[in-house]
Amino acid sequence: MIEMTNEEKKYLLSTIRSINDFPKPGIVFRDITTLLNNKDAFNFLMDHLEKRYKSYNLDFITGIESRGFIFGAALASRLRLPFVPIRKPKKLPYITISQKYSLEYGVDEIEIHIDAFSSVKDAKVLLVDDLIATGGTAKASVELINQTNATCVEACFLIDLKDLNGANLVSKLTPLYSILEV
Numbered sequence: 001m002i003e004m005t006n007e008e009k010k011y012l013l014s015t016i017r018s019i020n021d022f023p024k025p026g027i028v029f030r031d032i033t034t035l036l037n038n039k040d041a042f043n044f045l046m047d048h049l050e051k052r053y054k055s056y057n058l059d060f061i062t063g064i065e066s067r068g069f070i071f072g073a074a075l076a077s078r079l080r081l082p083f084v085p086i087r088k089p090k091k092l093p094y095i096t097i098s099q100k101y102s103l104e105y106g107v108d109e110i111e112i113h114i115d116a117f118s119s120v121k122d123a124k125v126l127l128v129d130d131l132i133a134t135g136g137t138a139k140a141s142v143e144l145i146n147q148t149n150a151t152c153v154e155a156c157f158l159i160d161l162k163d164l165n166g167a168n169l170v171s172k173l174t175p176l177y178s179i180l181e182v
Protein backbone atom coordinates (compact mmCIF):
# COMPACT_ATOMS: atom_id res chain seq x y z
CA MET A 1 0.00 0.00 0.00
CA ILE A 2 1.52 3.32 -1.07
CA GLU A 3 1.81 5.97 1.66
CA MET A 4 3.77 9.21 1.96
CA THR A 5 7.05 9.51 3.87
CA ASN A 6 7.20 11.95 6.79
CA GLU A 7 9.32 14.31 4.66
CA GLU A 8 6.70 14.27 1.90
CA LYS A 9 3.92 14.90 4.43
CA LYS A 10 5.85 17.81 5.91
CA TYR A 11 6.23 19.35 2.46
CA LEU A 12 2.54 18.96 1.61
CA LEU A 13 1.43 20.35 4.98
CA SER A 14 3.67 23.39 4.43
CA THR A 15 1.62 24.26 1.33
CA ILE A 16 -1.69 24.41 3.25
CA ARG A 17 -2.57 27.72 4.95
CA SER A 18 -4.19 27.86 8.40
CA ILE A 19 -6.63 30.69 9.14
CA ASN A 20 -7.53 31.28 12.78
CA ASP A 21 -11.13 32.04 13.79
CA PHE A 22 -12.68 31.24 10.39
CA PRO A 23 -15.61 30.85 9.80
CA LYS A 24 -16.18 31.47 13.52
CA PRO A 25 -14.11 32.11 16.66
CA GLY A 26 -12.11 29.10 17.85
CA ILE A 27 -11.96 27.29 14.48
CA VAL A 28 -8.62 26.89 12.70
CA PHE A 29 -9.63 26.65 9.05
CA ARG A 30 -7.32 24.56 6.85
CA ASP A 31 -7.18 26.48 3.57
CA ILE A 32 -6.28 24.14 0.69
CA THR A 33 -6.48 26.93 -1.94
CA THR A 34 -2.76 27.59 -1.32
CA LEU A 35 -2.00 23.95 -2.21
CA LEU A 36 -4.13 24.22 -5.36
CA ASN A 37 -2.39 27.47 -6.26
CA ASN A 38 0.99 25.70 -6.16
CA LYS A 39 1.26 23.52 -9.29
CA ASP A 40 4.12 21.45 -7.88
CA ALA A 41 2.25 20.68 -4.64
CA PHE A 42 -1.05 19.96 -6.40
CA ASN A 43 0.60 17.59 -8.87
CA PHE A 44 2.68 16.00 -6.12
CA LEU A 45 -0.55 15.18 -4.27
CA MET A 46 -2.31 13.94 -7.39
CA ASP A 47 0.69 11.77 -8.41
CA HIS A 48 0.55 10.17 -4.97
CA LEU A 49 -3.19 9.51 -5.11
CA GLU A 50 -2.91 8.13 -8.65
CA LYS A 51 -0.11 5.73 -7.62
CA ARG A 52 -2.01 4.56 -4.54
CA TYR A 53 -5.37 3.98 -6.19
CA LYS A 54 -4.45 2.67 -9.64
CA SER A 55 -4.28 -0.90 -8.28
CA TYR A 56 -7.63 -0.73 -6.43
CA ASN A 57 -9.74 -1.73 -9.44
CA LEU A 58 -12.19 1.06 -8.68
CA ASP A 59 -15.32 1.67 -10.72
CA PHE A 60 -16.13 5.22 -9.51
CA ILE A 61 -14.67 8.14 -7.59
CA THR A 62 -17.13 10.05 -5.41
CA GLY A 63 -16.42 13.52 -3.98
CA ILE A 64 -18.21 15.42 -1.22
CA GLU A 65 -19.32 19.01 -1.94
CA SER A 66 -17.43 21.11 -2.43
CA ARG A 67 -13.71 20.63 -1.92
CA GLY A 68 -14.06 16.87 -2.40
CA PHE A 69 -15.07 17.69 -5.98
CA ILE A 70 -11.68 19.25 -6.71
CA PHE A 71 -9.50 16.33 -5.62
CA GLY A 72 -12.05 13.65 -6.49
CA ALA A 73 -12.64 14.83 -10.04
CA ALA A 74 -8.91 15.35 -10.65
CA LEU A 75 -8.22 11.79 -9.47
CA ALA A 76 -11.07 10.37 -11.54
CA SER A 77 -9.58 12.02 -14.62
CA ARG A 78 -6.10 10.66 -13.83
CA LEU A 79 -7.49 7.12 -13.39
CA ARG A 80 -9.87 7.40 -16.39
CA LEU A 81 -12.83 6.72 -14.08
CA PRO A 82 -16.29 8.31 -13.79
CA PHE A 83 -16.87 10.93 -11.08
CA VAL A 84 -19.99 11.14 -8.88
CA PRO A 85 -20.79 14.24 -6.79
CA ILE A 86 -22.38 14.00 -3.33
CA ARG A 87 -24.15 17.31 -2.80
CA LYS A 88 -26.03 19.46 -0.30
CA PRO A 89 -29.86 19.16 -0.53
CA LYS A 90 -31.77 20.44 -3.57
CA LYS A 91 -28.71 20.87 -5.81
CA LEU A 92 -28.99 17.68 -7.85
CA PRO A 93 -31.64 17.91 -10.58
CA TYR A 94 -32.63 14.23 -11.05
CA ILE A 95 -34.13 11.73 -8.54
CA THR A 96 -31.95 11.55 -5.42
CA ILE A 97 -31.52 9.49 -2.28
CA SER A 98 -30.50 11.36 0.83
CA GLN A 99 -28.94 10.83 4.23
CA LYS A 100 -29.31 13.05 7.29
CA TYR A 101 -26.51 13.56 9.82
CA SER A 102 -26.06 15.46 13.07
CA LEU A 103 -24.11 18.67 13.42
CA GLU A 104 -23.01 20.28 16.67
CA TYR A 105 -26.34 22.13 16.58
CA GLY A 106 -29.03 20.63 14.37
CA VAL A 107 -29.11 18.31 11.39
CA ASP A 108 -27.77 18.44 7.85
CA GLU A 109 -28.36 16.30 4.81
CA ILE A 110 -26.51 15.14 1.69
CA GLU A 111 -27.78 13.68 -1.56
CA ILE A 112 -26.68 11.54 -4.48
CA HIS A 113 -28.40 10.73 -7.78
CA ILE A 114 -30.28 7.44 -7.49
CA ASP A 115 -28.70 6.06 -10.68
CA ALA A 116 -25.16 7.32 -10.02
CA PHE A 117 -23.58 3.83 -9.93
CA SER A 118 -26.16 1.92 -11.96
CA SER A 119 -23.92 1.38 -15.00
CA VAL A 120 -21.76 -1.10 -13.04
CA LYS A 121 -23.06 -4.09 -11.05
CA ASP A 122 -21.67 -4.15 -7.46
CA ALA A 123 -19.59 -1.05 -8.14
CA LYS A 124 -16.46 -0.37 -6.08
CA VAL A 125 -16.39 3.28 -5.04
CA LEU A 126 -13.69 5.50 -3.51
CA LEU A 127 -14.96 8.42 -1.42
CA VAL A 128 -12.80 11.59 -1.44
CA ASP A 129 -12.92 14.76 0.64
CA ASP A 130 -10.35 17.38 1.63
CA LEU A 131 -10.75 17.02 5.37
CA ILE A 132 -12.36 14.86 8.06
CA ALA A 133 -13.34 16.65 11.28
CA THR A 134 -16.14 15.03 13.34
CA GLY A 135 -16.69 12.52 10.53
CA GLY A 136 -20.43 13.20 10.28
CA THR A 137 -20.37 14.18 6.60
CA ALA A 138 -18.14 11.27 5.61
CA LYS A 139 -20.17 8.70 7.60
CA ALA A 140 -23.39 9.84 5.94
CA SER A 141 -21.64 9.71 2.54
CA VAL A 142 -20.45 6.12 3.06
CA GLU A 143 -23.98 5.17 4.15
CA LEU A 144 -25.38 6.85 1.05
CA ILE A 145 -23.02 4.94 -1.28
CA ASN A 146 -23.75 1.64 0.46
CA GLN A 147 -27.53 2.26 0.23
CA THR A 148 -27.21 1.97 -3.53
CA ASN A 149 -25.95 -1.31 -4.99
CA ALA A 150 -22.39 -0.02 -4.69
CA THR A 151 -19.74 -0.46 -1.97
CA CYS A 152 -17.46 2.19 -0.57
CA VAL A 153 -14.07 0.43 -0.59
CA GLU A 154 -12.13 3.30 1.03
CA ALA A 155 -12.64 6.87 2.26
CA CYS A 156 -9.70 9.16 1.46
CA PHE A 157 -8.92 12.53 3.07
CA LEU A 158 -6.06 14.94 2.63
CA ILE A 159 -6.32 16.07 6.29
CA ASP A 160 -7.59 14.36 9.43
CA LEU A 161 -8.27 16.63 12.42
CA LYS A 162 -7.25 13.89 14.84
CA ASP A 163 -8.60 15.41 18.05
CA LEU A 164 -12.16 15.29 16.72
CA ASN A 165 -12.05 11.49 16.30
CA GLY A 166 -13.95 11.41 13.02
CA ALA A 167 -11.67 8.66 11.71
CA ASN A 168 -12.91 6.29 14.45
CA LEU A 169 -16.50 6.83 13.40
CA VAL A 170 -15.91 6.34 9.68
CA SER A 171 -13.47 3.43 9.95
CA LYS A 172 -16.27 1.36 11.50
CA LEU A 173 -17.93 1.47 8.07
CA THR A 174 -15.05 1.46 5.57
CA PRO A 175 -11.24 1.47 5.41
CA LEU A 176 -9.93 5.00 5.82
CA TYR A 177 -6.82 6.70 4.44
CA SER A 178 -5.81 10.18 5.53
CA ILE A 179 -2.56 11.62 4.24
CA LEU A 180 -1.97 14.29 6.91
CA GLU A 181 -2.95 14.15 10.57
CA VAL A 182 -3.06 17.51 12.34
Ligand code: AMP
Pocket residue numbers: 027028029030031064065066067129130131132133134135136137138166
Ligand atom coordinates in the same frame (compact mmCIF):
# COMPACT_ATOMS: atom_id res chain seq x y z
P1 AMP B 1 -17.18 16.82 9.53
O1 AMP B 1 -18.51 16.34 9.02
O2 AMP B 1 -17.26 17.42 10.90
O3 AMP B 1 -16.13 15.73 9.44
O4 AMP B 1 -16.72 18.02 8.60
C1 AMP B 1 -16.07 17.77 7.40
C2 AMP B 1 -16.37 18.84 6.37
O5 AMP B 1 -16.29 20.16 6.90
C3 AMP B 1 -15.36 18.73 5.24
O6 AMP B 1 -16.07 18.78 4.01
C4 AMP B 1 -14.45 19.92 5.42
O7 AMP B 1 -14.17 20.50 4.19
C5 AMP B 1 -15.18 20.88 6.36
N1 AMP B 1 -14.36 21.31 7.52
C6 AMP B 1 -14.60 21.02 8.82
N2 AMP B 1 -13.67 21.56 9.63
C7 AMP B 1 -12.81 22.22 8.84
C8 AMP B 1 -11.59 22.98 9.07
N3 AMP B 1 -11.10 23.19 10.31
N4 AMP B 1 -10.94 23.48 8.01
C9 AMP B 1 -11.42 23.29 6.75
N5 AMP B 1 -12.54 22.59 6.47
C10 AMP B 1 -13.24 22.06 7.48
